[in-house]
Amino acid sequence: MRPCHVPAARPDHAKACVLFALVLLGFPLSTLGSNLASGAHVQARNEAQLEILYPFDEMTVFDGDGDLDVQLLASPPVKNSPDERIEVFLDGQRVHYRDGKGFVLTKLGRGPHRLRARIVDAHGHAVLHADPVRFYFWQVSALAPPP
Helix, strand or coil: CCCCCCCCCCHHHHHHHHHHHHHHCCCCCCCHHHHHEEECCCCCCCCCEEEEEECCCEEECCCCCEEEHHHHHHCCCCCCCEEEEEEECCCEEEEEECCCEEEEEEECCCEEEEEEEEEEECCCCCCEEEEEEEEEEEECCCCCCCC
């Protein structure tokens, strides 16, 4: 797991980073304290929600391999059946997404990227959208290695 980068101007990302870590460790969201959950915009289960937990909006990701762990939260959970599924888009292109809370994007190029997610019904109509996330991928240049 890669460390979270929390910009000083975005302290709300620190709460989301903690929530992300707890979810990865297997803690059910229902057991988390109300202050943490409300700070990370977790809503009641009777309200449909789709959220990109990681990466954060305006985050800089440092990775030499070009890989990025993506974490989503759907509430209530999506079964990825023919009736309902999650679609994920990177820079406008649909990327493969399987069941589960997260997946890895590979071979990302350096620079800015935009990640979107949505839940679609059996007819392919979007029924719920996550707020889009813009992140920046940083890699060491082969032409100008670090000092």
